[in-house]
Amino acid sequence: MTDRKEFRDLAEPERAHEAIASLDLSPEPxxxxxxxxxxxxxxxxxxxxxxxPGFDRASMDGFAVKARDTFGADEADPTVLDLVGEVHAGTEPDVEVGEGEAVEISTGAVMPPGADAVVMVERTDYVDRDDGTGVEIRTAVAPGDHTMLAGxxxxxxxxxxxxxxxxxxxxxxxxxxxxxxxxxxRGTPRVGIISTGDELVRPGNPLSDEAGQIYDVNSYTIAAAVEEAGGDPVLYPHAGDDYEEMERLLLEASEECDLVLSSGSTSASAVDVIYRVIESRGELLLHGVAVKPGKPMLIGRFPDSAYVGLPGYPVSALTIFRAFVAPAIREAAGLPAPATATVDARMATEERYGEGRMRLMPTGLVEDEHGRTLAYPVDKGSGATTSLVEADGVVTVHPDTAYLAEGEEVSVRLFSPDVRPPSVLGVGEDDPALSRLLDSLDSPRYLPFGSREGLRRLRNGVPDFAVATGEAEPRSDERASGDAASDAESRSPSTGTELASYVREWGLIVPPDNPDDIEGLADLVDRDLRFINRGTNSGLRTTLGNAVADLAEERETTRHELVESITGFELTVKAHESPARKVAAGTADAGLGLRSTADELDLGFVPLGEERVRILVNPNREEKAGVEELAAALDSTLVGVLEGLSGVRP
Amino acid sequence: MTDRKEFRDLAEPERAHEAIASLDLSPEPxxxxxxxxxxxxxxxxxxxxxxxPGFDRASMDGFAVKARDTFGADEADPTVLDLVGEVHAGTEPDVEVGEGEAVEISTGAVMPPGADAVVMVERTDYVDRDDGTGVEIRTAVAPGDHTMLAGxxxxxxxxxxxxxxxxxxxxxxxxxxxxxxxxxxRGTPRVGIISTGDELVRPGNPLSDEAGQIYDVNSYTIAAAVEEAGGDPVLYPHAGDDYEEMERLLLEASEECDLVLSSGSTSASAVDVIYRVIESRGELLLHGVAVKPGKPMLIGRFPDSAYVGLPGYPVSALTIFRAFVAPAIREAAGLPAPATATVDARMATEERYGEGRMRLMPTGLVEDEHGRTLAYPVDKGSGATTSLVEADGVVTVHPDTAYLAEGEEVSVRLFSPDVRPPSVLGVGEDDPALSRLLDSLDSPRYLPFGSREGLRRLRNGVPDFAVATGEAEPRSDERASGDAASDAESRSPSTGTELASYVREWGLIVPPDNPDDIEGLADLVDRDLRFINRGTNSGLRTTLGNAVADLAEERETTRHELVESITGFELTVKAHESPARKVAAGTADAGLGLRSTADELDLGFVPLGEERVRILVNPNREEKAGVEELAAALDSTLVGVLEGLSGVRP
The missing domain is CATH 3.90.105.10 (Molybdopterin biosynthesis moea protein, domain 2)
Known part of the structure; x- marks a missing residue:
């Protein structure tokens, strides 16, 4: 019963919904x-x-009267009544209104006996008379005017x-x-959360110096999602895959909570342990659901609580939680689905599917020039945490769907009701100046996937802007007709409208004081130095490639030959700071990077040249509010940002 | 400076927004x-x-290998590698992968040195060999497959x-x-709330036996609205209109909070006191805004906090808070306006305006048969608390707008982001059986405005259903052609589709054991008894009127003559239980009501007849989900509800 093969016999998603609906999560009122x-x-x-109100009261400041005493009164022909007392809010009247009499009354005060209407103060004046004070009434009122009856x-x-x-x-x-x-x-369902996995460490604690540990993500993501669904999350300690420990934790949580969720473990062995605990101490209703991600979902119950096992990867866990568990928690809490839980959107690009399994596709949102919402697939592999912040929600793709066309309407289930599309979406080169610029914008999203990817996506019409690098100064016509594809792309007028540009100094980042006395690219080729490059989508890498080509031309050899001589040329890392950090950690002698990065991390720098960073806007989106905000920020803060960084200039 | 006339010099709403924006409410991070x-x-x-991740790791359970060792492997022609060890998640590998070797690895575990890919477990099998354990690899992998690189x-x-x-x-x-x-x-703005008014009592405390006190509403409504806007409300004690006390409270709140709100007082004198405190201890920026409701708004600052004075009526206070103050609190908290803060709707009816002042019109929402949102004005006078629950939000009507046409598009600012249109909207007779029936529905709204008003509104097409009373059994044709207008209306097929009906017994509610020995209507006419009637919109009153007419016919006199002889015939109260409660309180000898009400309140009952209660549906809305839910509830629970009440039958 407990071997892995069981998971190949997957339940339809509808059955998982039914199994969860059959659990009782409702706490006492x-x-x-x-x-x-x-x-x-x-x-x-x-x-x-x-x-x-509990009594008839005045709804205006003024004078309580018998309405019939005011009949015929107007500005031209006022009536004068005897003022016989006053009533303030909060006190019982000690005066009665007789014929020809008025009582001063404040808003909210009890109507005195005998009065059936209030004349508002603006239509009255005091009059002094020999026989006491009077009040001049300059308007007629009907019974009930400016009063509110009890009840x-x-x-x-x-x-x-x-x-x-x-x-x-x-x-x-x-x-x-x-x-x-x-x-x-209605009571708030208590939801216990147990993260499993020996490799997990709670945030705030140091990771072991040895490799292998990671911070627990699911406990916190799921706890926040439980709160969003109207539940009360309770975090339990991590469990490894020890049977006794797992059993103790699961039973403790099941006694204290209405629902127990386990998450965090992606290894089959820990799932097997949970599986065995539930089989022996509770009841397993369902294991494995035909949905991607989320295959290893478990649904069961303990004597005192319901149980759902979520997949281990954060995006998968949150996706499955939102699709299957959140509705059950809301139901138990008596809460409706938030009005903003889903949004309608159109596909920004086409998307094809191979598999015959229901797919919950992580999806990013962007608004087009008309304010319509577009959806685009985000797929970094479900192990990635950042796709959580790159995606806004999930589109459910039916098993029979092989193809979603561009422009097709989809419904996006948001990761949280408070999620909304970014004000502006950019893709392109990872750059410190740009990163600072973004701080002055309201909810921007920038995907630092490199110049090449930025330009590719901008051509596909998804982002609002791309950021791409190229030659610092326009090349001569001769060079411009060359084969540097991505550079030509960045200057193609069809790709985007240049909003602004600036120049950054690039080169080799080396340890402080340059202990290897590296002077230039030639040292990497000629000496046995460990180098770290950037990925092929990086504009900086294209610039380095051009510099290698220039050196090859100079030496009358091929670019390929030089590249082969550089140890680590193919060793790429993700972020613009990553090569510098490898140098700082002593695992490389030189890394491709920017002067500003070297200064920021107190490392040495061997300048190799300058390149121009261009901010290119999707021509259809120039009047989108977020793009206009970006343009305004470039106008007002770019100079300040550049002054705060080394090696950059307008 | 402090006389009332100042309020006639009203600021434009835009200036009020500017004045509030000029205040600093932002707390420290x-x-x-x-x-x-x-x-x-x-x-x-x-x-x-x-x-x-901090290290290269496996993203699948399987075997870490050198990818090139798997080249050419497939189901038909597997490759066998030497199994040299294993790596679990959370531990540093103690083994290296050499040529022709594999290491068992679990998801999330560190990739061992030498390996560059993972073969998923499903495409492998263990093999026992003489020279140790091997693993059969039945697929080729590329470098990087099923691994996730550091960073x-x-x-x-x-x-x-x-x-x-x-x-x-x-x-x-x-x-x-x-x-x-x-x-x-970002810090959460602390918002102090001071309710003013000597008449206010905190909920949970008894009201004085003397008339005049009411429960404080604004402190709680505004506190909830402050939370909804992202602020942290702090309730201060009530203040009367004593200068010293008001000064002490306002200064205390201003020292402890980022913003102080006063609300609750509608009397000019308390506002005058606040006015004087601010003028002497702070700065008054603005008083009186040209908006209805909300004219008496004050905006100012103390040395340590901002100040806004809200109008006293609950609906006005909440309306002004949402329009002017909530945006400033959100801004200070760094929060965006909730996506659900406003909804677009069409006017369900036309609406005319006389005044040249901006108007914030309380508005109810109902969904039509196509799921489109319709808006209708709710106006009970801003002193009413229940218009808070009858209205869903506010439509801003520009001073120049004299007319909103039926079908015109309006934007409704909801009272809370969680507000949504009712699942079904009914208007009509106040009836205990109906009230119980509604308990089984999901978020219904029922306005007990009487049969006549229900039918009138149903004809205007606003509600989904109306509830109206009429003869218990169809009259003879002769009688049906009579002049009982509202009864004829209730049977007009154009008014609505009858969904269900039941019969209720009506009569005179009298003290326990009927001490005055009232036997029927004739006693009210002939004797000096204090009677309490229902309002003219009530179907029950129409039925009583018909009975009086019958008695007049019998006595060969006019209906008018008999009515004149009944003390209190024109004394009407709002709710169906109100006459009974007057009888119970000893302020009346007999009241118009139902047998079920008399039984509920342990009072005596003199039966006068039966009438039929009809539930009539807007013919366009029969397929609306909420109406179908109502129909299903009538089918399944009406009999049970009727069995639980006295004097009713199907």
Missing amino acids: ESVALTEARGRVLAERFDAERDV ADIAAGQRALGPGTRLTAREIGLLSALGVDEVPV | ESVALTEARGRVLAERFDAERDV ADIAAGQRALGPGTRLTAREIGLLSALGVDEVPV
């Missing part, structure tokens, strides 16, 4: 103070037990709020009007 | 634990300080999250991957 009731859900119906707002016995009502500011207002200070509400 | 960071806003940009997720030095990023589950995942457990976030 509870009573909370009115001040803590916002966002909660009424457990029972609420009828008014008193009239609101007019809500009357005793009336249905005030139904069971299941979510309490927002307005319902809290009604409850307070009724004098309610304790509110019976 | 703070540091919170990762587990408390959800919903908060990053105070500064976050660059990765480490590679994630592939996010690399040290890369920009991870920008300042101003709102932290949802996904950003919390990224922060935990980076090992961050304390997050620098």
